[in-house]
Amino acid sequence: MVKWTVHPASRLGNKMGEYAVLYALAKLNHHQAYVLPQMQSELGKIFKISLPVISQELADSINWRPYRLHDWMSEEYLNITGQYVKLFGTPCSWTFYHHIREEIRREFTFHDELKKEANSYLEKLKGSKVNVTFIGVHVRRGDYVKVMPKLRKGVVADKNYLQKAMDYFRGKYDNPLFVLTSNGMDWCKENVNNSLGDVHFVGDGQERSPAHDFALLAHCNHTIMTIGTFGYWAAYLVGGETIYLTNFTLPDSSYLKIFKYEAAFLPEWIGIPADLSPLLNQSQLN
Template sequence: MMFQNVSQNEDYELFKAIRSSKGLWTISPVGRLGNQMGQYATLFALARLNSKQAYIFPAMANYLSQNFKITLSTLHQEVKDKIPWKNYHLSDWMEEKYKHISGDYIKFSGYPSSWTFYHHIWEEILCEFSFHEFTTKEVTLYLQKITARRQNITYIGIHVWRGDYLHVMPQKWKGVIGDLKNYLAQAMSYFRNKYKDAFFIVVSNGIDRCSENIDASKGDVYFSGDGNESKPHRDFAILAHCNHIIMTIGTFGFWAAYLAGGKAVYLSNFTLPSSPFLNVFKYEATYRPEWIGIDANLSPLLVKTLKI
């Protein structure tokens, strides 16, 4: 890849090459898998839109390439430190000004998580996030194994995020993360009514909590995944290889639904109208218009507000 194994004697030629290029843009990798997928896709799209060359840092390359056959070249750390970067913070959704960004050495920051940045080139984005063949083979065998006695299965992946939002959402953002029993029961009923062969694969970093609250008495629910937040790649691959997705909150579920390409059910209106979260988040910019939203139960927040 370009700009690797750079010595001091090559500095001059290196910068000559950079100056003669169409620019060099990158993005600071922060957050977990869903966040970095959003950052990668946004960088890919904005660089293309502005006729610039996009590069990623080794940390992002190592993280994402565990699952995907990404194609952006890696920018070596020693080169990164010598580039005269112009820092550019991105909102979570696409804005008109992002079509006309000036500067050859842009380093984006933020948590862009909206399809509005890249859906116009969605086929290329799906190619960037195509799984390694060995991953697809392993997941396919796994799904076949857990449904060995069933025929013509429609796999419904369920992602339940049990992390920092448990406390941050109600305390800071005046929102909820979804009632495990009621919300998921509604979403599962939708798919049970639509597909007679529906089979649900639950993936979560709180799988024990899920098994306590999700009704598996019909024999069509399987609790999967090890919940290891530091190594989420297998859990994500399982979800993305399902036919359809049910998500709670978070970019992990969004990207699983985007790659799966089927129907998706999401938790909608999960904050009070006065929530400051709505200053940095837009439902219409996060969830695809063809996806199905189920309104959250905000009564716990309303009761708390009345008590105050």
């Protein structure tokens, strides 16, 4: 029997991308996909994923054909040969699976307890307000604060970007309520304008146990993301309006050889260009 799997790497958002791409490519190539125990143990605790698990003992005994993917769908992926194929890479692009979007979103159905907790938390935040529109906000900082300028000639989201994104929703809805999660919460509390009292800083930012933060974001109505796969997947599951940071690298960044903006973000999402002046000023100083 033909077996396909994927090498699980990195954290939650990347693993979701790996799972979705395995699911979609195996289906396109008419093969059965299996997940390794490590992926099942992480994703299976959060979502009602349906792909069967292959035991580690059996997986170790198979002579897999390694097949490395880049970050967007290519025609050659429609005809991948080999009886035992293990996909490598961490692609996060709708171009692989958007044609079966509802299936992918169904694969990432939350377990009932997580769903109940998220909805209960949002109800508590709403209080007595009526016609509340929940906007999930994910601010990716952590290692990216150094990785982006040093390795990718890029930036992370600044306070002006977040102000513009929030003001868009404030201008569109009567009672927007921003549910903000981050792995840099201290920075957020110092830099995000909450003079209107409509921003709630929630979650603990713990990257080792991100399920609760992710569930909160995914149960909002719309999304503001910055960069990274965690925010991308929250937006993709929500399915509402999404504002994202775009053009966050200099044009000569080597990162653009492996990353395409048009493949990373859905066409209907709203991109706000990053302020690259800190990078430009730094290059002038050098």
